[in-house]
Amino acid sequence: MRKNLSQPDSGYRGRFAPSPTGPLHFGSLVAAVGSYLDAKHHQGTWLVRMEDLDTPRCVPGAAENILRTLDALGLHSDEPVLYQSLRTAAYEDALRKLQSSGAAYPCCCTRKEIADSAMNGLEGPVYPGTCRNGIPAGREGRAWRVRTNNNPVEFCDALQGCITQRLESEIGDFVVKRADGLFAYQLAVVVDDVFQGITHIVRGSDLLDSTPRQIYLQHLLGLHVPQYLHLPVAVNDSGEKLSKQTLAAPVDETHPASTLLRVLNFLRQQPPQELVRGSTKTILEWAIQNWHPERLVGIRTLPSSGTNSQK
Known part of the structure; x- marks a missing residue:
């Protein structure tokens, strides 16, 4: 995927920054896809950063597993992956x-x-x-x-x-x-965002309350304040955020196209029915061109159920 799905670099630099505490689940994938689409829609650069700083919580092999899942879905970092543990x-x-x-x-x-x-x-x-x-x-x-x-x-x-x-x-x-x-x-997130030149942060609304602390640190350290877009968080039938603690299922890598369509439906992007038979490349190309985050204005949570698509 990399740069060939977008026009020349616009100066936009976004990122997806998972913590390797287990396999990628649907809620994390929503943030990955949303940040990727926003970057590519604006002819920008999309990076992956592994937030493996909290070593007691990190699971051996989880970082590699996450990167493999992203790769299977056609989501490739435009630059080498940055690991917080080395920073x-x-x-x-x-x-x-x-x-x-x-x-x-x-x-x-x-x-x-x-x-x-x-x-x-x-x-x-x-x-x-x-x-x-x-x-x-x-x-x-x-x-x-x-x-x-x-x-x-x-x-x-x-x-x-x-x-x-x-x-x-x-x-x-x-x-x-x-x-x-x-x-x-x-x-760590503030230091790494400026190191990587991040201009736009697209992530889940569960981090909305953390943002003022990060902006406060940016001001204290004399750093640039990026633009923010907080997507709805996927919740289960009990209203709980999908996470390792709530036993969220790993992303299905065996059907990458239908998994992407499920994310697009969750994000209210209304993919056309003919994409059910499309490849991940075709789906991502359509999604980049037709990215409409404004359909999610004011929404902080959405149920993860009811977004399944045909395999």
């Missing part, structure tokens, strides 16, 4: 910048201590600021947090509209380096 030095450098500006501070609090003294926010307990002005006597700071404020962080998402978040009261000072020494997703 630690870049994250260390970003953390040093945050430390030197006073934006980051060490924290000794355990999850239990935070839960016992915190109010609930958008994603659980809001950090109460215990270590903001120094580590309590006799304790050692092992994690690093970013100091937030209540100035509104605002952005306009291409599908979900204008979003405003006040980090200090809704999220709290958030971790950028964990107590176990691993860097947190929020910092």
